Amino acid sequence: MITPTSIPTGARPSLVGSNIIDAGRVAHWSDAAIVARTCHELMENLPAARAATLRHATVHRIPLAVQAPLPGFEARRPAARSPVEGLLLAGDWTRTGLPSSMESAAASGWRAAELVGADTAARWRWAAAAAARPPGAGVDGRVAGRPVAASMRRATARRV
Incomplete structure (x- = not known):
């Protein structure tokens, strides 16, 4: 802590x-x-x-808890929009620009939601682009120091 x-x-x-x-x-x-x-x-x-x-620190050693992908792996991860019309993909295994993780899974879900909005002409912006985030920022673009819980309490997304 x-x-x-x-x-x-x-x-x-x-x-x-x-x-x-x-x-x-x-x-x-x-x-x-x-x-x-x-x-x-x-x-x-x-x-x-x-x-x-x-004040306190604990190290947990959990083998294989986070993947260590080989070079070229990122290019094989599928985009959120699949070749099948109307089928969107979400999960930590999709191309998010982040390592396969819980953050990547959340970002991909928000990206799929953005695509649904784009397809229905309701342009919503749910996730900040990974490359555009400042160091230490989460998938919603907020930097540590602001309560994560506050960002999660938003009832609606920001309209673009």
Whole structure:
């Protein structure tokens, strides 16, 4: 758990989870080394994290939890719009620009919803493009520091 050194009234500490893709390359690292590297990367990408204090850390080693695709794999992932008229694809295995993960699955679902909207002339914008997101941003384009729950409470999408 990472907590800013001065927490504003009513604010809560942050809980940060991270995955290492192709973790075999760091399997010999100690838990402390993994935590230190994760903190370093957080501070590098989210400067506000430099003012935080690490209160607790746990490393779970789960073999094969995150895929390590081979070169050329991304080109084989199908787009959301399939060659079959009216059939849209969604899932972490589709081409999202993200590694196969829960974030990728959510992004692909939102992309499929955008295509449904485009096909029905109701142009909705559900997910920010992966390449256009600032470092540390989630699939909805929000940067850490703003409650994720608030972005998920939106009743409707933003109309384009």
